[in-house]
Amino acid sequence: MFHFTDALSRLIADIGQRVPGLAHVRPERTLVFARRGRTGADGPNATCHCLTLPTSEPGYYFWADADTGAITRRSPWFVTRSPEVVVHGTPVEYMISVGLPRFADQVGRRKLERYAGLPPWVVRLDTVVHELYHIAPDATGLRQLARADGTLDQRTHPPRFFDDVRDLVLAYLETAPSADVLEVVRHDFATLQARHGHVVGTTFRDGTYPQRYVHVLDTQPSDPDVRVDPFKDTPGRAAFTEADLVMRDFSRAQRRLVPVCAA
Template sequence: MFHLTDALSGLVADITQRVPALAHVRPERTLLFARRGRTGADGPNATCHCLTLPTSEPGYYFWADALTGTITRRSPWFVTKSPQVVMHGTPIDYMISVALPRFSDQVSRRKLDRYVDTGLPPWVVRLDTIVHELYHIAPDASGLRRLARADGSIDHRTHPPQFFDDVRDLVCSYLDTAPSADVLEVVRHDFATLQARHGSVVATTFRDGSYPQRYVDVLADQPVAPAVLVEPFKEAPGRALFTEADLVVRDFSRAPALVPVCAA
C-alpha cells in the first residue's frame, strides 16, 4: 500500500531542509491529514489550518427588530478558541489537510501557466499545492502569513498576486536542489497511478470525518447586559483537545475502512 500522508510528511520535511525561505516550518509540529474530496468537485485541493491563533475577545450573537434595530434576544457571551492538538506529547501548531482523491487528480491550467517558461511537467501543480500551504505558515508561527505591499504596509488579503509568484519561485528553488524521485513520488503520480503501483492508497485522517476546528466556549461568568431573552446554543461545544487516539488510517482507494493508528 501507499501511505499518502506519510509520503507528504516526508516531502514537507525535505522541502523545509532544502529551501531556506521555508526553514522556519517545523515538520514535527505540522500534521498532514486527509479528507474525502471527489475528483472534479468544487473545493480546495488542500488547506492550511492554524492552531496558534489567540482566544477571541468576548462577544455574543444577537437578533434585532428589523424596523427599530432594538435587540430582542441574544446568545450567551462566549469566546472562540483554537483546540489543542498533541501528537505523542508534541504540540501541533499547524495542520495541512489534503482532499483525496481530488488533490492527486488536480488539473489546473492557471497553475500550469505560471510554469510555462520552466519546462516542468504537469505534476508540478501538486507540488505547487503543498508549497502553497507551507508558505501560508508565518515565519514567527503566530498565524497565517501576511505579505507587505511596496509601500511597506501589510496586505491583509490571503492570496495577493505576490503570494503566487513567491510560491512558484519556491517550487523552482526546491526542484533545483534535485530532490530524489522517491520523495517526489507522492506528487509525480495521479491517484489511479499510485493505486496501480501499490495496490491501495491509504492516508491518516481524523476519526468520524471530523477534524480540529475553532470552537465556541461559553463564559462561566456571564455579563448581564443587554437584559433580553438569552437563547442557549443548540450545538454541543467544540472539543478542546485532540491526540493521536483521534487518528485513523483510511483506505481511500476503496469503500471507507478505518484502521486505528498504532502508537509510535
C-alpha cells in the same frame, strides 16, 4: 500499500531542509491529514489550518427587532479559541489537509502556465508549497505580506504570494530532490493505486477535524431586559490527541478505517 499522508510529510520535511525560505516549517509540529474529496467536485485540493491563532475578543450573537433595531434576544457571551492538538506528547501548531483523490488528480492548467516546460505534476508540488507558505515565519499565525509602503496586506492571496510560491517551487526543484520523495506528487491517484494496490492516509475519526470552537464565558454580564438563548449544539471540541486519528483506505474499491497505531 502507499501511505499518502506519511509520504506528504516526508516531502514537506525535505522541502524545509532544502529551501531556506521555508526552513521555519517544523514538520514535527505540522500534522498532515487526508479527507474525502471527489475528483472534479468543488472544494480545495489542500488547506493550511493554523492552531496558533489567539483567542478572540468576547462577543455574542443577537437578534433585533426589524422596525426598532432593539435587541430582542441574544446568545451567551463567548470567545472563539483554537483547539489543542497533541500527538504522542508533541503539540501541533499547523495542519495541512488534502482531499483525496482530488489532490492527486488536480490538473491546474492555468497554474501550469507559470511553470513553462515543466511536467503537469508540478502543479501538485505548487499546491504543497502554497500551503506551507501560509505558515508565518514566527509560527504565530498565517503569513501576511507587506505592501510596497510597508503596511501589511490583509488579503490572503495577494499577487506577490503566487510569485513567491513559484520561486520557492523552482528553488526546490533546482536541488534535485529524489524521485522517491517526489512520488507523492509525481503520480495521480489511479497510478498510485496501480503501483501499490491501496492508497491510505491518516485522517480524523467520524470525518471531524480540529477547528476553532466557541467557549462560553464563565462570567456572564447581567442583562435582565434581553432573553438569553443558550447554544443548542455543542460549540466544539477543545482538545484532540492521537486517539482521534485513524488510517483510512482511500482506494476506490475500499474505504475502511483502522487505528493509526495499527498502521
